[in-house]
Amino acid sequence: MALNETHDTGLQSWVASANTGRSDFPIQNLPFAVFRRKSSGEAFRGGVAIGDQVLDMAAVRDTGALGAEVRPQVEAAAQGRLNGLMAMGPASWSALRLALSRGLRVDAPEEAALKACLVPQSDVEYTVPAQVGDYTDFYTSVHHATNVGKLFRPTNPLMENYKWVPIGYHGRASSIRISGVDFKRPNGQLKAPDTDPVLKPCNRLDYELEMGIYAGAANAWGEAVGIEDAERHIFGLCLLNDWSARDIQAWEYQPLGPFLSKNFATTISPWIVTLEALEPYRTAFDRPFGDPQPLPYLRSEANSQRGALDVQLTVAIQTEKMRAEGKDAELITRTSYRHAYWTMAQLIAHHTVNGCDLQPGDLLGTGTLSGPTIAEAGALLEITEGGKKPLSLSNGETRTFLLDGDAVVFSGWCEKPGAARIGFGECRATVLPAHQA
Numbered sequence: 001m002a003l004n005e006t007h008d009t010g011l012q013s014w015v016a017s018a019n020t021g022r023s024d025f026p027i028q029n030l031p032f033a034v035f036r037r038k039s040s041g042e043a044f045r046g047g048v049a050i051g052d053q054v055l056d057m058a059a060v061r062d063t064g065a066l067g068a069e070v071r072p073q074v075e076a077a078a079q080g081r082l083n084g085l086m087a088m089g090p091a092s093w094s095a096l097r098l099a100l101s102r103g104l105r106v107d108a109p110e111e112a113a114l115k116a117c118l119v120p121q122s123d124v125e126y127t128v129p130a131q132v133g134d135y136t137d138f139y140t141s142v143h144h145a146t147n148v149g150k151l152f153r154p155t156n157p158l159m160e161n162y163k164w165v166p167i168g169y170h171g172r173a174s175s176i177r178i179s180g181v182d183f184k185r186p187n188g189q190l191k192a193p194d195t196d197p198v199l200k201p202c203n204r205l206d207y208e209l210e211m212g213i214y215a216g217a218a219n220a221w222g223e224a225v226g227i228e229d230a231e232r233h234i235f236g237l238c239l240l241n242d243w244s245a246r247d248i249q250a251w252e253y254q255p256l257g258p259f260l261s262k263n264f265a266t267t268i269s270p271w272i273v274t275l276e277a278l279e280p281y282r283t284a285f286d287r288p289f290g291d292p293q294p295l296p297y298l299r300s301e302a303n304s305q306r307g308a309l310d311v312q313l314t315v316a317i318q319t320e321k322m323r324a325e326g327k328d329a330e331l332i333t334r335t336s337y338r339h340a341y342w343t344m345a346q347l348i349a350h351h352t353v354n355g356c357d358l359q360p361g362d363l364l365g366t367g368t369l370s371g372p373t374i375a376e377a378g379a380l381l382e383i384t385e386g387g388k389k390p391l392s393l394s395n396g397e398t399r400t401f402l403l404d405g406d407a408v409v410f411s412g413w414c415e416k417p418g419a420a421r422i423g424f425g426e427c428r429a430t431v432l433p434a435h436q437a
Contacts, residue, residue, distance in 0.1 A: 001090065001094070001231070001275060001276050001279050002279065003279055003280065004094075004098070005098070005101070006028065006030075006097055006098055006101040006276070006277075007028055007279060007280055007419070007420070008028075009028070009418065009419060009420050011026075011027050011028060011101070011105055011420075012027070012105065012106045013026070013027040013050060013051065013104045013105060013106065014104065014105070014106050014107075014108065014111050014115070015027075015050045015051040015053055015104065015118070016051070017051030017052040017053065018050050018051030018104075019051070020051075021421065022421070023051055023052070023421075023423075024049070024271075024413060024422065024423025024424065024425055025049035025050055025051055025052075025271075025422075025423065025425075026051070026420050026421070026422060027050065027101060027104055027105065028277065028419075028420035028422055029049065029273060029277050029420075029422035029423070030048050030049070030050065030097055030100050030101065030104075030274070030277060031048070031049050031236070031271040031272055031273045031274065031277065031424075032046060032047070032048055032077065032082055032085070032129065032236070032271070032272045032274070033046070033047050033048075033049065033054070033126055033129055033270040033271045033272065034046055034047070034080060034081065034082065034126065034127050034128070034129040034270075035047045035054055035119075035124040035125065035126050035127075035270070036124065036125060036127075037119065037123055037124055037125075038123060038124060038125045039125075043080060044080040044127050045057060045058040045078050045079065045080055046058070046076075046077040046078050046079060046080075046082055046085070046129075047119070047124075048077070048100060049121070049271055049425075050104055050118075052120060052121050052122070053118040053119065053120060053121060054118070054119045054120075054121055054124055055100070055104070055114065055117055055118060056117045056118070056119055057074060057077040057078040057117075058078040059116070059117035060074055060078070060114065060117050061074045061075055061078045063113045063114070063116070063117065065103060065110045065113035065114055065117075066096075066099045066100070066103055066110070067099065069095065069099070070095050070096050070099045072088070072092070073085060073088060073092050073093070073095065073096035074096065076088065077096065080127075081129070081130050081131045081361070082129050082130050082235075082272070082361070083130050083131050083359075083360045083361040084360075085235075086130060086214060086215070086216045086217070086235040086360035086361055087216070087217055087218065087360040088216075088217070089216065089217040089232065090216070090217075090232050090275075090276075093216075093235065093274060093276065094276055097274065097276055097277075125180075126178050126179070126180070126270035127178055128176055128177070128178050128268065129270065129272055130214060130360070130361030130363075131361050132173040132176055132361055132362065132363045133173065133359050133361060133362055134170070134173055134358075134359070134362045134363075135170075135171035135172065135173040135176060135266070135362070135363045135364075135365070136168050136169070136170060136171060136351060136362075136363075136364050136365070137168060137169055137171045137210075137242055137262070137364075137365035137367060138166055138167065138168040138342070138347055138364065138365060138366055138367045139162075139166075139167040139168065139367040139368075140166065140340040140341055140342040140347070140366045140367045140369070141339060141340055141341060141366075141367055141368055141369050141370045141371075141378070142158070142162065142163075142341040143339060143370040143371055143372050143376070143377075144367065144368040144369070144370035144377070144378060144379065144382065145157075145158055145159075145162055145167075145341075146158050147370060147377065147381075147382040148379075148381060148382065151381070151385065151386045162341075163287075163291055163292050163341075164292060164294075164295070165350065166298075166342045166346055166347055166350045167367075168347075168350075168351070168364075168367075169257045169258060169262075171242075171262060171263065171266065171365065172262070172263035172266075173363070175263055175264060175265050175266060176266045176267075176268060176363065177265060177266070177267055177268075177429070178267070178268060178269075178270055179239075179267060179268065179269050179270055179425075179426060179427045179428050179429065180428060180429070181267070181429060182429050182430040182431070182432050183243070183264065183265040183267075183429060183431070183432060184264075184432045184433065184434055184435050185201050185202055185205060185404060185431055185432065185433060185434040186201070186202050186205075186245050186248065186260065186261075186264040186265075186434065187199060187200065187201050187202070187434055187435070188200075188202060188245060188247075188248035188252070188260045188261065189248065189251055189252065189260075190202070190203075190247050190248065190251060191250075191251045197251060201433075201434035202245035202246075202247055202248055202261075202434075203247060203401070204245065204246035204247040204387065204400075204401045205243070205244075205245055205246070205401050205402040205431060206243070206244045206245075206246050206379050206380045206381050206401055206402065207241050207242075207243060207244070207315065207379060207380065207402070207408045208241065208242040208243070208244055208367075208368040208378060208379050209241070209313055209315050209333065209335070209368055209369050209370075209378030209379065209410055210239075210240040210241065210242050210365045210366045210367060210368060210369060210378070211237050211238065211239060211240055211311065211313075211337055211365075211366045211369065211412070212237065212238040212239070212240035212268050212363050212364070212365055212366075213234055213237055213344050213347065213363070213364040213365075213366065214234070214235045214236055214237070214238070214272055214361060214362070214363060215233055215234065215235065215348075215358040215359065215360060215361065215362040215363070215364070216232070216233050216234055216235035216360060217232065217233055217360065218233075218357060218358060218359050218360055219233060219352055219357055219358055220357060221355060221356075221357040222355040222357075223352075223355065223357075224297075224349070224352045224353045224354075224355065225348055225349060225352040225358075226297070226349065227297060227298060227299065227300045227303055227345050227346065227348075227349040228300050228302065230344075230345035230346075230348035230349045231275060231344070231345050231348075233348055233358060234275050234344060234345075234348065235272065235274065235275070235360075236272040236273050236274040236275055236277075236278075237272065237273055237275070237278065237309075237311075237344075237424075238268050238269045238270075238271065238272050238273070238424065238427075239268065239269035239313075239410045239411070239412050239424050239425075239426070239427035240266065240267070240268050240269075240363075240365050240366075240427065241266065241267040241268075241408060241410060241427055241429065242262065242266055242365055242367075242368070243262075243264065243265045243266065243267065243429075244258075244261060244262060244379070244381075245260070245261040245262075245264070246261070246381055246401065248260055248261040249261030249262070265429070266365075267427055267428075267429045268363075268427060269410070269412075269424055269425050269426060269427040270425060271424055271425045273422065273424055277422055278309055278311075278414065278422075280414070280416070280418075280419035280420075281309055281310045281311065281414040281416065281419065282306035282307075282308070282309065282310075283306065283308045283309065283310045283338050284304065284305055284306065284307075284308065285303060285304055285305075285306075285307040285308040285343050286304060287341075294346065297349055297350075297353055298342075298346045298349055298350060300345075303343055303345050303346065307343035307344075307345055307346070308337070308338045308340065308343055309337050309338065309344070309414075310336055310337065310338045310414060310416070311336060311337040311338075311412050311413070311414055311424075312334065312335075312336055312412065312413050312414065312415070313333075313334070313335050313336060313337060313369060313378075313410065313411070313412045314331055314333060314334045314335075314410065314411045314412075315331070315332055315333040315378065315408065315409070315410055316328075316329035316330055316331045316332060316408075316409045316410075316411075317329055317330055317332055317393070317399065317402075317406055317407070317408055317409075318330070318406070318407040318409065319393070319395075319397055319399075319403070319405065319406055319407075320403075320404075320405030320406070321395065321397060322395060323405075323407070325395075327395070329407060329409045330393055330394055330395075332383070332391065332393075333375065333376060333377060333378060333383075334375070334376065335369055335370060335371035335376035335377075335378060336369075336371060336376075337366070337369055337412075339369065339370070339371045339372065339376070340366060340369060344364075344366075347364055347366075348364075351364070370382060380399065380400070380401055380402070384399070384400045384401075387400040387401060402431050403431070404431050404432065404433045405430065405431065406430065406431050407428060407429065407430040407431075408428070408429065408430075408431075409426055409427070409428045410426065410427040410428070411423070411424070411425075411426050411427075412424040
């Protein structure tokens with residue numbers, strides 16, 4: 001992909017709320033979601049964010065305002081799942097993005113028709129935007145891997161394979177939920193030293209700050225995707241919270257890895273920011289001096305020059321007490337996706353090198369995106385050093401791990417001189433009490 005007229009910082013929309021300079025959704029973004037009006041019983045359908053509005057793609061389809069050239073893409077974008085649009089590939093995505101951009105610009109002849117297709121974001125609810133057939137979670141932050149490794153292997157925190165192979169495991173697609181859907185604290189087997197295991201609610205519940213990568217066009221079963229083509233198989237990105245039950249995980253993870261500690265809930269943000277919208281925020285990907293270079297199937301000149309993305313990421317916590325007192329969530333972490341040790345192209349290339357066939361709508365989690373300092377840590381496990389150093393909040397409360405009633409809020413955005421600021425919205429959920437086992 002390359003910069004084009006849709007990235008022009010001078011573009012303004014006839015939707016005034018898109019032109020503030022602080023909106024997540026200016027005309028240079030145009031992310032996709034699936035929505036309906038709250039409590040309406042309407043069918044879910046695709047939408048595009050512009051300012052504080054949703055452009056209803058089913059209504060756009062019915063107007064025919066964007067023209068015959070992109071009619072198939074508009075039809076696909078109007079559905080209750082976006083898998084059909086994701087399957088179309090980069091040329092089709094780009095053509096639709098261009099038509100949307102031109103139709104939403106100041107003085108566009110389509111203004112009158114498209115204005116009737118707007119729905120205020122404050123009036124809508126969202127659902128998971130694609131049928132996620134499979135979900136793979138990776139482990140791409142060397143800082144997170146090292147910090148966690150130190151807790152269990154102080155003299156050998158990083159496993160030998162980490163710098164050679166993108167580590168991942170198969171997650172549970174059925175428990176993925178959209179931002180705003182709260183979940184119950186999980187039950188599972190816990191084992192204290194010198195005692196037998198017991199079934200009880202997790203008491204070391206944690207969040208993990210991640211990004212989600214949606215697969216686009218499929219690859220044929222048995223055929224690997226080369227790293228040069230990997231990004232052609234990525235539709236876009238979202239925010240992702242890989243909730244983790246640390247005490248359940250400690251007992252179950254040997255020898256096959258996480259199971260009940262991870263499959264009870266994964267929260268994603270509603271909006272999918274396309275790879276084309278993120279083009280201005282490319283940055284170089286390189287390895288620290290002395291680290292092994294990736295094997296040839298994970299290496300390309302383009303990936304080295306521009307394979308990383310500088311997405312700013314934050315974590316905030318709103319306790320039950322804060323909420324009762326009318327206080328907003330408190331910021332505790334700020335980091336960036338640029339710190340990842342493996343790029344999104346490398347994840348696709350590695351995932352398929354054995355012939356695994358990715359399908360449109362499959363979701364890849366990046367793993368916890370911690371930066372090099374503790375202020376950039378993406379999980380409480382790191383911040384509190386496994387619960388030994390409680391996090392102090394400004395209202396006097398402390399946390400080692402999450403309590404019932406705690407809400408965790410992720411946000412993400414991109415900004416730099418010479419490019420329009422674009423954002424991902426928020427990814428939020430609240431911990432509810434466990435069900436009686």
